[in-house]
Amino acid sequence: MLILAGLTLGIAAGLFFGDAAAGLDIVGQAFIRLLQMSVLPYMAVALILGFGTLAPSDATTMARRGGLLIVLFWGTGLAAIFALSRAFPAVEHAAFFSTSQLAPSEDDNLLDVFIPSNVFKALAEGRVPAVVLFATLFGVLLIKVEEKQSFIAGLAAIQETLEGISYFIFRLSPIGIFALTASQVGTLEFERLENLEVYLACYAVGAALVGLFILPFLVGRLLGRRYGEVMGVVRGALILGFTSGNSLITLPLIERAVKMLFRDQAAEDSVAFREVGVLIPVAYNLPTIGTLFSLLFILFTGWMYDKPLDLPQYLHLALAGLFNLFSEVEVAMPSLLDFMKLPGDSFQLFLVSDVLTDLFEAGLDVMSIFALTSLYVGALTKSIVPGRARKLQTAVIICLALGATIGVMRIGLSQLIATVHTEKDVLMRLSIASPVEATVSTDPPPGPAAIGSKTEPPGSALRRILGDGVLRVGYNAESLPFAYLNGDGQLVGYDIAMAHSLARSLGVGLRFVPFRYDGIPSDLASGRYDIAMSAVSTTFERLRQMDFSQPYMTLHLALVVPDYQRRHFRTRAEIGRLGPLRIAVLRGSAYVAALRSYLPDATPVEIDDRKSFFEGSVADAMLTTAEQGAAWGLLYPAYTVIVPDPTIGEDFLAYPVARGSPDLLIYLNQWLTMERQREETTSAYDYWILGKEARSTARRWSILHDVLHLDGQVLGNAP
Structure with a gap:
């Protein structure tokens, strides 16, 4: 109840003080760092201890049953996400030029992510997958070690101490959650969310439906527990994950919640309970339902560009998403957009949406890991309520709830879409x-x-x-x-x-x-x-x-290409492998010489106006500048701007006058x-x-300043 009170008071304080609540952010960040301090060591110790105390047969059982549950959860999450996409209305979108387009693309180094050359460095840098891999290998090999009792006892003492640290810090949660919520609500720039209302609304409602109803309802029905009982044990971890946007710091609380759910069975020393400390860190490092919810953005982008996915593409997205989302979502999203032949410019919108979706994703992660672990323990302790009729009834109720939600959302979003402005609208109203x-x-x-x-x-x-x-x-x-x-x-x-x-x-x-x-x-x-x-x-x-x-300005030469072909134009070597190309250049422009120097085998196609390239299919690509190409991409969102590596060159603009x-x-x-x-x-x-429309320099709306007309600079320096 204290955590819920902190959340409620934080929202109220953010609305009341507005920008002045920004000063509380340092308190919230300090709280998060205190929680993070013990999480990675706890995770490593829990994995080593969990695997190391298993008998070989128990480890085999865990791999078989746990793996099956994880696959079932993935299927459930993907089905819900794909179903939610039926609520999207149609809209087009593209993005203004961004200086990030000039930065060379960097491929994610999977060796650095998953294989630690120095485990202590991985711990210090917070590289969770690397820590998990090391601890898992250590624990699995520890299974066969015979003289390990004293080592296990020492690890158990360390784990108990780390749990104590986490619980002590968790008691500060009402204060930390109050500070985090107040600063976020008080400083959130709502105008940054323009153009994303449809996606954010669908994401928030969908995540709430899955996290607050479907998963806890499923756990309760299968384990014979009341819905209120299930939500009661996991509520603290759920609120902490949502308000902090960080599910990692909730792992000790999730383990505690699972054990509280089964406390009446007096099974604290059972194999199932020992495996909880193993399954939770493993589940965290696999794509959870919360992580999979980012695929909703792919579906939104396809609908936004009038490129809805068909059934084979849904299957391709499911497989590609599961593999790509083993890495960070921010790393996986550009690859997924390319894979589905969708405009890469929309990745900038995805980054903006993180303001809110990170919170829902973290909360959904918490509930997903809790539900998965609870059902696993239920399966091992034979606590699953038998009866096919009950399971069928549960599935029907979930499908009806999902269908009703989608229907209501479709009606509501159809009304909302009339107010959504695209970047093309922005360009046309400057x-x-x-x-x-x-x-x-x-x-x-x-x-x-x-x-x-x-x-x-x-x-x-x-x-x-x-x-x-x-x-x-x-x-x-x-x-x-x-x-x-x-x-x-x-x-x-x-x-x-x-x-x-x-x-x-x-x-x-x-x-x-x-x-x-x-x-x-x-x-x-x-x-x-x-x-x-x-x-x-x-x-x-x-x-x-x-x-x-x-x-007066330096522009950067670039190629405009159909968006689904952008991956073939990232480097000059890749362009060369495409064979002879026809490249459009504006007649009378200064780009023909640059084209012949960069791509000597390409054929220049001089055009009288740029529209003929976009509407007439006269060439494979068009040579222009990144700044101008991005603006044209707003009018023709099926095209994108590529600054290949190495760069083609620069264009220096000046104002000519007559001689004399x-x-x-x-x-x-x-x-x-x-x-x-x-x-x-x-x-x-x-x-x-850059398309940055003029904004008012006035402070954010707040009750203190705009209703009571008092000075809002109480908790910090407001602009």
Whole structure:
């Protein structure tokens, strides 16, 4: 009851104090570290002692029956997860550019994860699988050792001491859970969960159904126990796992809960009870139902991209998921997305969802391990209630509860989906914050012409702009996210916003004139516009034809490919094994030379607009930049951006002006310097390239500040 009180008071404190509750996080983290202090040593000792005290025949029985139960639990969990996916409504999604796309991919080293070269280092670094493997081998080989009584007695004393430490620290749980809950509720940024409402709702309801009803109901029915009795013994471990998001620290409490469930049988010295200390750590290191619930994100991603899985794909996902989830979920998820040919960009959404799903996963882990161990002990002690009719009735009740939940969720989520916004929606609603008066010409730009000369005297460009009161800016509306038309038909983008800022500094209006990249030199020379501002690359050839400002941004060359083929484009060697490829490049862009240098056997396919690549299947891939490719991926989520290893190269953007405009060029460079100093370029980059919409700097809503209108800075420094 004290733990439940701590949880309730923590929620209330988080809502009451808001951001000010962040100061309690240090108390919660200290509590978690105290619990972690003894868990790994306890796990190692429990495994060695549990295996070492078994007779060879008992070990064989445990492997046979325990293995069968684990397989049955996996099947039950996968069936529930796949059934829950029937509640998903449809939605599309993709992601803005992220600097993480530039980081080289790292493969998980299974040797480091599972095989410890130094067991003490593995203990210090918290590498649980490695510790479990060492302790399991030690304990199994200890079975055949004859003179081991004194060693076993010493281990038993150590285990009892570690249990005492864990129980002593557990008595501080009400305080620790209060602090953890208050800090999490008080600082949770609800806007970060936008676009994930459907997944989070389905995950939370599904996890609650399985963890709070199906598993404890199943244990109670099969062991002849009341539901309240089952929940009563495991409640403390369940709440601790949920509030901390860490099931590892609950293992001693789970063992205690299992023994309390069977306390009336006076079987403390039975083989079954000795094996509890073995089965719990082993079960923790296998994919639990809580871990398997992460596969719900794969199903959500498939539905979100209108790529629902068929029956064979469900079977493939089940097998691939079980093998991959022996490692960390964060490591397994990108591989599973690739395996199911789903957009890898959605992994960023998965990381955001960890804010809440980690808590439910930990709670479900606790209940899964408890239920598995309890049924195992019940099987060995012959406590399973006989009768096929009872088992059939139990299965029917569980199926009815699952079906009813799915039906209600489908209705509710169908209403919720109307409020879900995709990143495409975000891109299409971005706008210029403080626009100046501007006119936008949409007349088709002329083709490239011979470079002539304008009649304007040298050094008079800036004077003419100030005299006319208008800055003429060349733009290309397909240069997402630098220049494009938003959902309201307004010309927006990074460079368009910078054009407004430049015009504002000059005190003039704007006139936007469309251009083609291969026509920029002749357009500037003929005076069609004063400056081109739409992601124009600097090249040696262009430097011979035009003057450029100092570079204002460095982009990273990348390939845009169908998402299901992304694994074949990760390295240049892998690309080379695909054979001759047709690579699309925008006509007049600076990327043809880079393509020939990086992939000399590829055939460049020049296209007049990027839409022809996405809609016309004119090439196998498109060479562009990661920043621009990510923006186009929002409009066409079936495609993804790949920065292969080694990298193709960099693209330096600058603003070109006509030769003979030194006054305008000097002003332009000084203006860029001032914009950097004021961090205006950084803010624009975050907004247009990274998709970070402007957020209010006001503190999080709280009762103290927003209802009582009192100062909320009581428990910590609130922003």
